[in-house]
Amino acid sequence: MRSLTRTGGPALLWRVAIAAALLCAIGLLPWLSRTDPALTVLKARAAERTPTPEVLASIRAELGLDEGPLHLLGQWTDGLLHGDAGRSWISGEAVLPSVVQSLGVSLLLMSVALVVAVVTAGAVCARTLWLGPRRRLAGRHHSGGGAAVLAALPEFLIASVLATVVGVHLGLLPALGWYGPQWMVLPAVSLGLPAGALLGRLLDDLLPGAFAEPWARAAAARGIPSGRIAWQALRRCVPGLLPNLGLFLVGLTGGAVAVEQIFDIPGLGRSTLQAAVAQDLPVLQAGALALVLLAAVAGGLFRLAARLTSGPALRDGALPTLHSPAPPAPSRLPFLYGGVLLGIILLSLTRDPLALDTAARLQAPSWAHPFGTDALGRDVLARVGHGALHTLALALGISAFALVAGVLLGLLPRFSGPLLDTLNALPPTLAGLLVTGVAGSGAATPAIAVAAVAWVPLSAHTAALLLQERATLHLAATRSLGAGRRHRLRRHLLPAVLPPVTRHALLRLPGVALALAALGFLGLGAQPPSPEWGLLLAESQPYAERAPWALLAPAAALALLGALAVTAAGGVPVPRWLRRRRRPDRALTAGDVRPPERELSTAGAAAR
Incomplete structure (x- = not known):
């Protein structure tokens, strides 16, 4: 297959352009954040020093800030070509x-x-x-x-x-x-x-x-x-x-x-x-x-x-498909985990997550406080349950967006490959800082930052599965019978790719929820006393020895969400609108070509 061996110039130029755009955005970060870089550098060097105009002017002259960000970016690039990345401002x-x-x-x-x-x-x-x-x-x-x-x-x-x-x-x-x-x-x-x-x-x-x-x-x-x-x-x-x-x-x-x-x-x-x-x-x-x-x-x-x-099977189109095993077995575990999580949320609705009781600080679990209290005497059950409403809703929305974007961009590997390689290099925290510099800090900042990188692994998974599925025997037979690209995509490629990628997206749901809360903790989104799960974990860490229940409660809720996502992912079938259908009253067409292993599976089941 030519697409496997050809690495054209446009792909390399696209990769270089994306990396250059990212470095330019990072180079403009001190100015995008709408803060004085000289003031930030002064606080990092000597927090106790008074930021007088004379002191700030001397820092600007020392660092060359008066000449503007584009001059600094060009100076840094020129030095990098000579093996010099500059000196730390701090x-x-x-x-x-x-x-x-x-x-x-x-x-x-x-x-x-x-x-x-x-x-x-x-x-x-x-x-x-x-x-x-x-x-x-x-x-x-x-x-x-x-x-x-x-x-x-x-x-x-x-x-x-x-x-x-x-x-x-x-x-x-x-x-x-x-x-x-x-x-x-x-x-x-x-x-x-x-x-x-x-x-x-x-x-x-x-x-x-x-x-x-x-x-x-x-x-x-x-x-x-x-x-x-x-x-x-x-x-x-x-x-x-x-x-x-x-x-x-x-x-x-x-x-x-x-x-x-x-x-x-x-x-x-x-x-x-x-x-x-x-x-x-x-x-x-x-x-x-x-x-x-x-x-x-x-x-x-x-x-x-x-x-x-x-091996050569990928090049010659001689692979069987990996996505024709028996249909998912039904399981009651998602209902069990979902019921427990829903019960926690319902029990917390009658409690105030922000109510302070300094006389009840770090109390162990009891009938009055089933999950105990935190360092400020707030009910942990109320905070876990109320935090679930906002965190889960936002995480589900971002996961759905990541799934759609990952599948669509995975269908275009030459376009998305350089993009996902570059974006994957950004930790969510650094992406959050870039988003904050452009859009400012707010409730939407963590969602934008996490959504900007959440599609990357799903796109890579989609592209890898498509690469193998395009080299299968049944797809080669379908192509030889005259089936067009749209037919192959709808009846063969998407049914093979969507279920495993959807399960992958569900597996990443807890990580999305945690990334949202972690960015909020860093000051890039929701602030305390918001009952975000990541904030609860971070706030409870200093008291892990004295009050482990304050840390274990949000951790158990996150683990419960993970168990729910994994067990629900195990039952993701092929959507009905993508399933291949055979009609016995008409002639065999390209859409009726089935993978050889599925024919063997059907014959074996009939024999048994």
Whole structure:
């Protein structure tokens, strides 16, 4: 296929233009934020110094702010071409060595976290790998709610618990600093567990289709060892997830700000965010450029790996489809989890989430306060329930937008590929700062910032599945019978892509809710005393030892949302308007061509 091997000049120019636009936006951030950069630099250098006009004028002259942002941007670009990224506005030190050192720390942490994620993903789909070769999968099997809890828990919450319990109370591992291999264990586990749980769920979604293919049935009938069949099924499914794995790598590097702050790790994400808050423009631009380059390299390598691991079948159009297993098995778990979450919301409606009672600070759970009280004596149940109304509604809306945008842009990989590589390099916090600089701080700021990056993994997933589905045998047969592009898209490609991508969007729903609340906590959206779930988690962290219930209640609600999303995702079928229909009273047409494995499945069911 020419589209797999041709890398034209327009795609490279499009990629360079997007990266340049991002760097220009970052370069204009101090002026877009409608604040005086000299005043921000003075506060970062010496907060106690009085900002007199003379002092501010001297800072402007020192930094060249009077010449305007475009001059500074051109000066920075010219220096970068000569290997000089400038000097920090705050410390006065050279930027490039510190950014390279921070990048090395982040890459090392990312590598160890990736190992943890791979091990976690293997544990999540272990049961499917055990049952699949033995033909014991009933319907669409999923591994349960344990992965849902891990995928829903935020990294900074896992980091706080591990640092407090393992590092402080038990003293098994160091919980602060970055001085050797022992110091990277807890941060890597904090980052790798939720990422591995999500990757495991995505892999677990594809494995039943691989075990339903004719080669797997023939291998089982010939007595091939189950372990070898499971290994081949993994090789069959992994190429569809490799682009998302590249996104995870960049996300681990640029989005691990909270974990790096908790464990005091001098990583690239933390230094870039600190530079953005302090408006240290040279450090911010160099850090953002490093993230963009990392995203481009990782995305390109993993896309190449996906094509190489698929082999000649991808080039020659000789793949079977992965998306014709048995229909999803019905489950009552979504109703159970949804009922519990709805019950919490209903019980909280009669309580005031803002009522203060200083005499009842940090009280344990009781009949009067089933979830206890927080540091100001407010009822935790009321705050969790009232926060769910706003957080969930906004998260659902953003997830729906991300799904539609991800699928539409995934259909245009040449256009969306460079775009998603660049946007994936932005942590949501940095995206929130950029949105705040343009639109100002407000209730809509977190929603715009999260929506701007939430579609990226869904678009990568869509493009990877389409790449494999376009190389299937049944689609080649349909094309040879004269079916047009619109027919192939509606009757073959979208039915294969929409269910797994929709399940992926549901898996990311808790993460969207948490990203919204985290941006509000940073002052970019809703402010205290708003009962946002992320605010509740952040406010309760200092009292985790004295009042663990104040921290566990919002964490349990978030885990419950994750379990609900995962179990509901397991039952996403092909929409009726996309299902292929056969009419026995007319001649066979291109729309009636069915995948060979579906014919075998039907024949096998009839024989049984």
